[in-house]
Amino acid sequence: MPNALRRAIDRRRLKDPAFAFLFxxxxxxxxxxxxxxxxxxxxxxxxxxxxxxxxxxxxRIRTSERLDLLVRPEGRLRPDNVAFHWLRPMxxxxxxxxxxxxxQLLHFIGSRPLVGYYLxxxxxIINRLIGPRLGIRLPNRVIDVSGLYxxxxxxxxxxxxxxxxxxxxxxxxxxxxxxxxxAFGDALLGAMMYVKLAGMPKPKRRWW
Amino acid sequence: MPDAFDFSLPPFDRLSDSEQRRxxxxxxxxxxxxxxxxxxxxxxxxxxxxxxxxxxxxRDREDVVAVYGPGDMFDSRRLIGAPAGNAFIVAEEALxxxxxxxLLLAIIRENPGFATYFHQSIAQKVDALAGRxxxxxxxxxxxxxxxxxxxxxxxxxxxxSPAYEAVALMKARRLNALLVRSGREAGIVTALSLSDxxxxxxxxxxxxxxxxxxxxxxxxQANDFLxxxxxxMTRHNLRRLVVRDGREIVGLLEEVxxxxxxxxxxxxxxxxxARAETREDLKTASRNMVRLVEVLHGTGVRIPFIAETVSExxxxxxxxxxxxxxGEDFARNACxxxxxxxxxxxxxxxxxxxxxxxLRAPVDPARLERVTTEFRNALLEFGxxxxxxxxMVTNPDWARTLDDYRADFRHWxxxxxxxxxxxxxxxxxxxxxxxxxxxxAEARTALFDSLAGNDAFLYRFAQAADAFxxxxxPLARLIAGRAESQALDIKKSGLFPIxxxxxxxxxQRRLVETNTIDRIRRLQDTPIFDRPFAExxxxxxxxxxxxxxxxxxxxxxAAGGPDDAMAxxxxxxxxxxxxxxxxxxxxxxxxxxxxxxxxxxFRLAAI
Numbered sequence: 045m046p047n048a049l050r051r052a053i054d055r056r057r058l059k060d061p062a063f064a065f066l067f068x069x070x071x072x073x074x075x076x077x078x079x080x081x082x083x084x085x086x087x088x089x090x091x092x093x094x095x096x097x098x099x100x101x102x103x104r105i106r107t108s109e110r111l112d113l114l115v116r117p118e119g120r121l122r123p124d125n126v127a128f129h130w131l132r133p134m135x136x137x138x139x140x141x142x143x144x145x146x147x148q149l150l151h152f153i154g155s156r157p158l159v160g161y162y163l164x165x166x167x168x169i170i171n172r173l174i175g176p177r178l179g180i181r182l183p184n185r186v187i188d189v190s191g192l193y194x195x196x197x198x199x200x201x202x203x204x205x206x207x208x209x210x211x212x213x214x215x216x217x218x219x220x221x222x223x224x225x226x227a228f229g230d231a232l233l234g235a236m237m238y239v240k241l242a243g244m245p246k247p248k249r250r251w252w
Numbered sequence: 253m254p255d256a257f258d259f260s261l262p263p264f265d266r267l268s269d270s271e272q273r274r275x276x277x278x279x280x281x282x283x284x285x286x287x288x289x290x291x292x293x294x295x296x297x298x299x300x301x302x303x304x305x306x307x308x309x310x311r312d313r314e315d316v317v318a319v320y321g322p323g324d325m326f327d328s329r330r331l332i333g334a335p336a337g338n339a340f341i342v343a344e345e346a347l348x349x350x351x352x353x354x355l356l357l358a359i360i361r362e363n364p365g366f367a368t369y370f371h372q373s374i375a376q377k378v379d380a381l382a383g384r385x386x387x388x389x390x391x392x393x394x395x396x397x398x399x400x401x402x403x404x405x406x407x408x409x410x411x412x413s414p415a416y417e418a419v420a421l422m423k424a425r426r427l428n429a430l431l432v433r434s435g436r437e438a439g440i441v442t443a444l445s446l447s448d449x450x451x452x453x454x455x456x457x458x459x460x461x462x463x464x465x466x467x468x469x470x471x472x473q474a475n476d477f478l479x480x481x482x483x484x485m486t487r488h489n490l491r492r493l494v495v496r497d498g499r500e501i502v503g504l505l506e507e508v509x510x511x512x513x514x515x516x517x518x519x520x521x522x523x524x525x526a527r528a529e530t531r532e533d534l535k536t537a538s539r540n541m542v543r544l545v546e547v548l549h550g551t552g553v554r555i556p557f558i559a560e561t562v563s564e565x566x567x568x569x570x571x572x573x574x575x576x577x578x579g580e581d582f583a584r585n586a587c588x589x590x591x592x593x594x595x596x597x598x599x600x601x602x603x604x605x606x607x608x609x610x611l612r613a614p615v616d617p618a619r620l621e622r623v624t625t626e627f628r629n630a631l632l633e634f635g636x637x638x639x640x641x642x643x644m645v646t647n648p649d650w651a652r653t654l655d656d657y658r659a660d661f662r663h664w665x666x667x668x669x670x671x672x673x674x675x676x677x678x679x680x681x682x683x684x685x686x687x688x689x690x691x692x693a694e695a696r697t698a699l700f701d702s703l704a705g706n707d708a709f710l711y712r713f714a715q716a717a718d719a720f721x722x723x724x725x726p727l728a729r730l731i732a733g734r735a736e737s738q739a740l741d742i743k744k745s746g747l748f749p750i751x752x753x754x755x756x757x758x759x760q761r762r763l764v765e766t767n768t769i770d771r772i773r774r775l776q777d778t779p780i781f782d783r784p785f786a787e788x789x790x791x792x793x794x795x796x797x798x799x800x801x802x803x804x805x806x807x808x809x810a811a812g813g814p815d816d817a818m819a820x821x822x823x824x825x826x827x828x829x830x831x832x833x834x835x836x837x838x839x840x841x842x843x844x845x846x847x848x849x850x851x852x853x854f855r856l857a858a859i
Contacts (some may be wrong), residue, residue: 104287104350105281218259220304220347232281236347 114139306346411462523733608650
């Protein structure tokens with residue numbers, strides 16, 4: 045379904061007029077880097093544990109204007125997943141109720157484009173959680189850094205193989221190594237990848 | 253990410269926890285492409301930049317005056333309200349933290365310790381770099397600490413071990429003594445006490461070392477004066493002391509090492525020179541000088557003082573040698589001069605033979621040749637290489653009568669060509685080391701007189717300061733410590749422009765001083781430049797000299813080659829710490845300002 049059509053339908057389905065701003069044209073040229081930590085990788089069941097969003101204005105990553113929220117999951121944390129997201133039950137106990145966290149997120153991102161790494165998954169989780177209450181999916185444009193990276197890197201490879209792991213991309217782009225496994229850390233790395241990739245000329249040969 | 257901002261990076265390590273929190277919250281991250289302007293010339297800065305990755309060049313119009321690399325920050329000058337002059341342009345894709353200027357200024361106002369970093373003038377930064385190197389007197393050598401001498405690491409053996417094992421260990425480790433451990437007690441066993449026990453008293457080689465060892469240790473703290481160590485050894489008639497740091501034993505101090513340390517003192521070298529009866533004695537003294545430089549530098553004595561001490565000693569060696577070769581009557585009617593860095597008393601290690609003779613009256617050519625040849629050969633033997641430009645007493649151009657020199661000066665002034673300028677520059681630094689110094693004083697006055705008012709000559713003379721341009725691009729990047737970059741030639745980019753610019757001004761103003769720092773001090777009271785600038789110039793000059801010495805000592809060429817060899821003045825960026833780099837950047841900026849000043853001064857004079 046074309047995006048415009050989907051947006052038009054969703055706009056009519058919106059249950060809460062307070063969120064009409066999501067369908068307005070973006071208020072500025074900023075984009076938002078987004079990352080969520082979840083309890084697992086199953087889009088039907090995974091719950092949000094933390095959300096981080098950072099505003100990007102051109103080449104400037106506004107870490108001073110960021111959203112970095114812990115979410116209290118509805119169910120119980122499965123111990124086997126703690127190793128994956130590094131959040132213990134006691135860490136998320138102080139988190140916000142999921143609806144409140146998502147409201148803050150929606151107000152922070154507005155209708156601006158979203159940037160991230162395999163953002164499709166994060167957006168799917170958010171859509172599942174806001175759907176029953178608001179009747180919509182996130183209407184924002186989604187820019188995946190792995191897609192940008194692939195397009196720019198493919199012409200420079202010999203065998204058509206592009207390392208699209210987050211770490212592989214970080215190395216490929218020559219970005220600093222930073223502590224990860226937090227929503228904020230990954231959102232920041234995603235933002236760095238985006239500013240580096242955005243507007244980069246299409247390469248003829250290796251460019252890093 | 254801001255959570256990972258490196259607060260151990262000076263000056264941020266001086267921030268309190270709450271200040272760190274405020275700063276962390278306000279941080280942004282900027283990404284700039286190659287060639288992008290981070291700060292335009294004259295533009296105010298909303299942010300203070302701390303580089304995470306990449307390189308940024310600071311440019312004054314077209315010239316690169318500094319390059320910033322990872323961990324470096326800019327622009328402190330804008331921050332403290334200095335005129336926002338230079339542009340900052342990305343040399344290689346840069347990722348940096350942006351600290352809001354307002355916030356940083358607020359913290360600077362609240363935290364004086366943090367503020368000083370930004371307010372430090374070059375002079376103060378140099379002091380921070382030099383750390384404890386503020387003691388300028390020779391006194392610092394007399395107050396050398398035990399820890400500065402060679403301390404043998406402690407080697408322990410159990411009290412129950414057999415004597416033969418102790419001997420084997422000593423042999424393996426080339427030691428004369430071992431420490432003996434028995435529970436918490438420590439004793440010492442020496443080669444002498446072992447041989448006493450086994451050979452003289454006939455004890456079996458299997459007997460334990462415990463009863464043979466001495467359990468009353470005479471010890472000294474590592475922090476104590478070396479002088480006291482010598483006193484203790486003499487009083488107890490010992491060859492070694494146990495060195496402790498607090499209660500812990502850190503090693504053994506041998507008498508021979510104390511003596512060799514002390515024997516490198518400059519006055520001991522001076523004494524050797526004064527007592528020298530033969531050329532061989534002088535040669536030994538000359539050799540000890542190189543070791544002296546290393547010791548002086550290692551003890552933290554500042555460069556100008558080292559240069560002065562070494563020049564003084566080298567002068568004495570030359571004077572003594574000249575006296576031995578030429579004989580009294582010859583020396584009375586001649587003046588031996590040294591030129592170049594030796595004449596300026598800035599030589600740190602041995603230099604080329606840059607020397608000449610001023611004769612009162614013509615002397616028998618055969619005798620002159622015998623004296624000068626012997627003198628040159630003796631110096632060669634001492635390790636002073638011949639001057640590549642042949643500025644030596646053996647060259648008749650540099651061993652002539654006062655009247656001949658007078659004629660030369662007139663000729664130089666009239667022709668004002670490249671050779672004349674070079675010769676004038678060489679002679680301008682002449683210092684008398686032996687014979688009658690009055691001859692040099694007369695010659696100097698004659699040189700000043702013949703150049704007085706010859707603005708065209710002085711203009712050409714000063715122009716030579718621009719002989720080497722400070723290259724941009726790859727060279728400048730090196731300052732930022734980039735591995736693949738080319739090297740920075742300290743002499744071309746730093747020392748020479750200062751030395752020659754100052755020399756030009758000194759020549760014009762008829763200054764009799766030859767030392768660059770002395771000349772700057774004399775010039776600071778003239779309209780040419782003010783005191784703060786003189787201070788910056790002296791400090792920059794010292795920085796370059798220090799870097800050069802460090803590089804040369806680091807390469808182990810101290811004992812070898814000439815001081816003026818270009819190859820030895822190239823610095824290795826990998827060895828520079830970020831504070832050193834910062835100081836180097838500032839010093840290069842001072843050189844640049846000075847070159848402009850000299851250019852301006854003489855251009856005006858020539859019109």
